[in-house]
Amino acid sequence: MKVKGVRLVTVMAGVLSLTGCGAMRSYHQEMQTTLTVAQQGRIDEALANVEKNNTGDDKDLLYFLEKGELLRLKGDLPQSVDSWLKADEKIRTWEEESRLTLNKAGEAVGSVLVNDKIRRYDGEDYEKVMLSTMLTLNHMQMGNTSGARTEIKKTHEREALIASLNEKEYDKVEEDAKKNKVTSTFKNLKGYPVETLDDPEVVALKNGYQSAFSHYLAGYVYESLGEKSLAAPGYRKAIELRPNIPVLEQGLKELDSRMNGKSRKGGGTDVLFVVESGFIPGRTSMTIPLPVFAGGQFIFTQIAFPVIRPSNSYLPANLSVNGKPVQLATISNLDAMARRALRDEMPGIIVRSTVRAVAKGFAQKELNDKLGVVGGLAGIAATALTEQADERSWRTLPAYISVARTTLKKGDYTVTVPTPNGPTNVTISVPDSARYLIVPLRLVGQQVVKS
Amino acid sequence: MTRIVSLSRVAAPALVLALLAGCTSTNSPLIGGNNVSYGDSKGVELVTNEFGSTDLQKLAESMARSLTQVPSIRGKRMTLSEVQNKTSEYIDTAEITKSIRVQLMKSGSVRFVADVSGMNTQTQELMRQNQSGMYDKSKTKKIGKMVGADYRLEGSISSIVKKSSSLKDVYYKLSLELIDIETGEIAWADEQEIRKTSRR
Numbered sequence: 001m002k003v004k005g006v007r008l009v010t011v012m013a014g015v016l017s018l019t020g021c022g023a024m025r026s027y028h029q030e031m032q033t034t035l036t037v038a039q040q041g042r043i044d045e046a047l048a049n050v051e052k053n054n055t056g057d058d059k060d061l062l063y064f065l066e067k068g069e070l071l072r073l074k075g076d077l078p079q080s081v082d083s084w085l086k087a088d089e090k091i092r093t094w095e096e097e098s099r100l101t102l103n104k105a106g107e108a109v110g111s112v113l114v115n116d117k118i119r120r121y122d123g124e125d126y127e128k129v130m131l132s133t134m135l136t137l138n139h140m141q142m143g144n145t146s147g148a149r150t151e152i153k154k155t156h157e158r159e160a161l162i163a164s165l166n167e168k169e170y171d172k173v174e175e176d177a178k179k180n181k182v183t184s185t186f187k188n189l190k191g192y193p194v195e196t197l198d199d200p201e202v203v204a205l206k207n208g209y210q211s212a213f214s215h216y217l218a219g220y221v222y223e224s225l226g227e228k229s230l231a232a233p234g235y236r237k238a239i240e241l242r243p244n245i246p247v248l249e250q251g252l253k254e255l256d257s258r259m260n261g262k263s264r265k266g267g268g269t270d271v272l273f274v275v276e277s278g279f280i281p282g283r284t285s286m287t288i289p290l291p292v293f294a295g296g297q298f299i300f301t302q303i304a305f306p307v308i309r310p311s312n313s314y315l316p317a318n319l320s321v322n323g324k325p326v327q328l329a330t331i332s333n334l335d336a337m338a339r340r341a342l343r344d345e346m347p348g349i350i351v352r353s354t355v356r357a358v359a360k361g362f363a364q365k366e367l368n369d370k371l372g373v374v375g376g377l378a379g380i381a382a383t384a385l386t387e388q389a390d391e392r393s394w395r396t397l398p399a400y401i402s403v404a405r406t407t408l409k410k411g412d413y414t415v416t417v418p419t420p421n422g423p424t425n426v427t428i429s430v431p432d433s434a435r436y437l438i439v440p441l442r443l444v445g446q447q448v449v450k451s
Numbered sequence: 452m453t454r455i456v457s458l459s460r461v462a463a464p465a466l467v468l469a470l471l472a473g474c475t476s477t478n479s480p481l482i483g484g485n486n487v488s489y490g491d492s493k494g495v496e497l498v499t500n501e502f503g504s505t506d507l508q509k510l511a512e513s514m515a516r517s518l519t520q521v522p523s524i525r526g527k528r529m530t531l532s533e534v535q536n537k538t539s540e541y542i543d544t545a546e547i548t549k550s551i552r553v554q555l556m557k558s559g560s561v562r563f564v565a566d567v568s569g570m571n572t573q574t575q576e577l578m579r580q581n582q583s584g585m586y587d588k589s590k591t592k593k594i595g596k597m598v599g600a601d602y603r604l605e606g607s608i609s610s611i612v613k614k615s616s617s618l619k620d621v622y623y624k625l626s627l628e629l630i631d632i633e634t635g636e637i638a639w640a641d642e643q644e645i646r647k648t649s650r651r
Contacts, residue, residue, distance in 0.1 A: 153541070156541050164499065218541070226568060228535075229533065229534060229536035229542065229543060229545060230536065230541055230542075230543055232535070232537070233539050233542070236539050240539060
């Protein structure tokens with residue numbers, strides 16, 4: 001009996017030591033309060049909450065991402081840039097490592113044994129692309145065009161790296177699946193909400209990281225800098241990613257006439273409204289029993305999988321500028337992109353989870369055999385405690401990004417933005433000197449924030 | 452004993468080599484670690500099959516060579532117009548034409564005047580000298596003395612990209628033409644192609 005007790009303790013201790021604090025962290029719960037207060041416009045409280053949840057010295061990528069966005073909502077652009085550049089440093093480290101190994105860096109052995117949460121968080125691919133896109137917006141707001149140009153260049157270089165890594169990752173998962181004799185499709189997971197990943201909006205996307213907004217913004221920034229040969233591919237890529245959207249097509253079609261300037265002499269400022277709405281849906285954990293063949297019999301082990309349910313955020317259809325309606329076009333659906341990213345990640349998650357399920361199945365069988373039902377149950381409790389899907393993702397990102405482009409002459413304008421609680425007015429002023437002007441508007445809860 | 456002999460045999464040439472190497476070194480201090488290195492800027496780059504440094508150099512060099520062989524442009528003034536980027540790749544085509552310009556300037560056969568992108572700073576500078584009232588009138592550069600170009604260089608770059616499960620094939624074509632500004636005649640035209648194939 002004593003021997004058995006010691007064994008149980010060792011198993012429990014082993015499991016617990018592997019989990020560390022990372023595995024116990026529920027990012028979804030952690031961000032719930034932050035998002036709720038942010039939606040009520042209490043940004044300082046939201047920031048304090050982020051600080052409260054990240055007390056250690058070694059801050060992770062998510063801390064800087066969330067903080068940067070909250071500071072942007074607060075209107076503190078220099079601090080926001082500062083925080084995002086720190087996040088960017090972390091992503092650059094990841095890039096360097098990935099380039100060297102030609103593999104997605106940061107894969108830990110522990111994820112097979114415990115779960116994906118103990119892997120270093122390197123950011124979802126779309127988050128990396130969005131980070132430099134958001135930094136571009138901030139730099140443009142602050143009048144730092146060369147900073148904006150650097151960030152926009154980084155965006156497309158990063159995209160190219162991600163594309164080449166994803167190809168390799170895909171091959172590797174296929175190989176692993178074959179080696180471990182696992183079918184890697186999420187459609188076989190009993191009880192998994194397959195419709196969230198099979199949504200036509202999700203399937204229609206080319207991939208989970210290329211955003212039409214990022215490319216359109218690249219086109220706009222290059223155009224404002226007078227670099228037509230770089231502006232054209234930006235607009236072109238945006239059209240490839242989101243075909244049949246008039247504002248995108250006009251971007252390319254009228255590029256020549258806009259840049260030759262004849263139609264614009266004294267014609268006012270080219271204004272780009274960027275409307276971000278909602279919050280991107282988070283990942284939650286769902287446990288699904290996986291059948292495992294261990295020691296001559298089938299055992300069901302509980303394995304957790306991440307689920308993203310659509311945010312169904314409010315999406316404004318148009319704006320009005322001094323009472324004149326301006327059509328908005330939603331060009332980036334981050335809600336769907338997040339789910340597309342998960343859809344593409346699922347084969348890898350399933351392969352890792354199945355390997356883990358087998359290991360756990362064997363451990364559980366051993367516990368059942370040696371300790372009887374009671375001891376076995378204690379073991380199950382310990383493994384269930386550690387079994388939680390990775391819920392980490394950049395939660396303060398908007399769910400949708402829409403744009404509208406119009407020409408306005410110098411002066412002050414009242415922009416009316418529809419919100420769930422009725423229309424809200426924002427005043428903008430168009431200076432005389434600017435030929436190009438970006439106006440970012442963010443719908444947070446019932447309010448409209450102009451950064 | 453034999454071992455000592457053989458060792459010294461090896462050691463002697465090694466010592467000589469080391470001494471020789473010591474003599475030739477430039478003695479520039481080396482700062483930092485070993486994981487950064489300088490490469491040949493003309494080295495062939497085959498990192499990915501997107502448009503890269505070798506493509507830029509190759510296109511610019513062959514176009515400049517082809518242009519210098521046109522007898523009618525000797526001693527003439529040229530200006531750079533735009534090279535349209537018709538690909539979906541972010542290629543800074545201004546850099547291609549700038550490289551061509553550098554090589555033509557070095558050959559000494561043509562002269563270049565301010566192009567559209569440089570016009571803004573050029574006029575600003577003239578205005579500053581003449582209208583700000585800050586300059587000695589006798590030493591300012593006069594307005595109305597700029598010289599016009601005889602020819603303009605323009606063109607476009609396009610690409611065809613094909614992918615299969617195992618191959619990616621990229622084809623680039625740069626076409627340039629030289630247009631006589633007064634008559635509108637095309638004095639010269641050429642195209643250069645690049646094909647790159649990579650296995651996935």
